[in-house]
Amino acid sequence: MEVTTVNKTGISKIGDNVTIKYNITCTGENTPNGLTANIYRNEVLCGFFNMAKNGVTGFSLQENNGLTDVEIKQIFQKAIDDAVAALS
Numbered sequence: 088m089e090v091t092t093v094n095k096t097g098i099s100k101i102g103d104n105v106t107i108k109y110n111i112t113c114t115g116e117n118t119p120n121g122l123t124a125n126i127y128r129n130e131v132l133c134g135f136f137n138m139a140k141n142g143v144t145g146f147s148l149q150e151n152n153g154l155t156d157v158e159i160k161q162i163f164q165k166a167i168d169d170a171v172a173a174l175s
Contacts (some may be wrong), residue, residue, distance in 0.1 A: 119174045138170040
């Protein structure tokens with residue numbers, strides 16, 4: 088059997104209530120080529136984030152997610168920073 092894709096995981100925390108859980112897809116020589124993430128507030132799924140190696144990015148939050156404007160900005164910035172670091 089030839090393994091063609093490997094998945095890695097990562098976690099980031101923002102304050103006490105928000106967690107971003109990443110899945111990073113690697114191909115070939117463990118080269119990262121994409122990243123998806125689930126965003127949790129108080130252990131309840133409230134959003135999603137994804138980024139491809141070419142920079143295409145998606146970010147969505149569920150309605151009535153309980154996040155403040157400040158938390159949303161922090162989540163988006165942290166997810167962008169983590170994704171760029173993981174995919175570089």
